[in-house]
Amino acid sequence: MASPWWILALAVLGALAGGPQRAAVLRHSVGHDQPPRTHCPSCAAGLAVPPPTGRCPSCAAALGPPPFSTELISVLLLAALAVQAVSAGAAGGLGEGGGLGEGGGAAAPAGAPGGSLGELAAFSWLAVLAVPLAFVDLAVHRLPDRLTLPAWAGTLALLAVTAAVLHRPDDLLRAMLGGCAMAAFYLVLFLVHPAGIGLGDAKLGLSLGSALGWLGWGQVAAGLLLTHLLAGLYAAALIASRRARRDSEIPFGPFMIIATFAVLLTGLGG
Template identity: 55%
Template sequence: MILVPVLAALAGLLIGLRSRVLVVRYAVPEGGRTGAGPGPEPGAGPGPEPGAGPEPDRRSGPGAAARAVRPEPGRAVRPGPPPLAVEALTAAALGALALRAVAGGPLPDRSAAAAAVAWSAELLALCWLAAVCVLLAFVDAAVHRLPDRFTLAAYLGTAAPLAVAAAAGGRWDDLLGAGLGGLALAVFYLVLFLVNPAGMGLGDVKLAASLGTALGWFGWDVLVAGAFLGFLAGGLYGGALLLARRANRKSEIPFGPFMIIGAFAVLLAGPVP
């Protein structure tokens, strides 16, 4: 049984290698350069014209736009997280989910094909969501942005395996709860965005759909707990910054990582498959 978490962690390590490349590519303000390396890009001009200001960043994350800072011409710029951070966190997340799944009960009997498919599909949905969320968390922490292609991938890669799990295990009520949970959490964040666009972004709304789908699969109590812990984690972090005088009440913080922390704290502590 321990082989499943080990294989999941190894898969997470390999996925993390690719995720790191994507984090470096997308951890730039929207409309800015991606994959920046030493010197100007081939075919690029000598740099911004004198007196030209930074391009505005239409951020898809909590708060207003993050200001784009142009690198000095000819200076090497390689944005990215610390070495092995993405890989280690992805491996740890997938390994922990698989370990929780194994610890939650015996593996399905091989003769019960439908049960095995349902168990595997459920675990696959959560592992996929975790892998994409690690990527999103690093990008959001760097530039306060949650790219649409990854929030969409998170949602589709979570919903599709859960649909397979529902069909194989006859868990149609759980699938309905997942769909309604994703819708409810997304609408909740959308209301927050409409009330205070400077404090919440559409990227958070889209991420909430994926997290709400995974949490709703296990019930409304899990959904509420995951959402609450996300706000609690974000509030504690903001309070710590205020106490340390590293921020003020108008400072912006990326909220996506805290949404993810709250959701997976509940999933790992609760009824993962």
């Protein structure tokens, strides 16, 4: 039977990831033509690791995400992924031996989220990078390559190892195609309406589509549909409250990320 200690371990990992995530948000929350930020914009103090309070230690100016937000979100997200893995492990996905899907019986069936330690590692890697990506997009409407490309490479590499250990080459192929399909979908939207979708969204689609594609094509479709539903509701609320117009730009990345992890955690579309 799977060990619930994975939940605590992933929660601790989420708390530890909060500092580097906060630093990444501060560093990349700049314009497209500006270099990464390394100092407080108010007093020019160096900021290698911004404090979790969201305030500059020198001048107390507000910096980056709200206090403790990256830490809290990461703890909840990684713990939720671990809970899903432990639940699947009770049916044989995560063995007590801690192997990459081995040592505790047969792996969970394809389409079941979190069915092995390899999947948990891949989805957790994606989560750790998705949190700062969402905050950067909210702040400056951009998804930097320094975060989107490692998210894709790491997720796909971990899924490739999982596929090799669990003998699931078809799932790996589907993951690769799912990432390409989602990226191509957003690339077409960018070419049709560049004011509403950016190239960063297409690059983010590589990693999100790979994670969803590992589970199945139904999950890829569910992720896309839920993304546009959430973004549409958000835009409608802004317009109704007169905080935006029909042609106003909204950050799309956070909705892609929320929809993807909603599907990963629930198996929606399977």
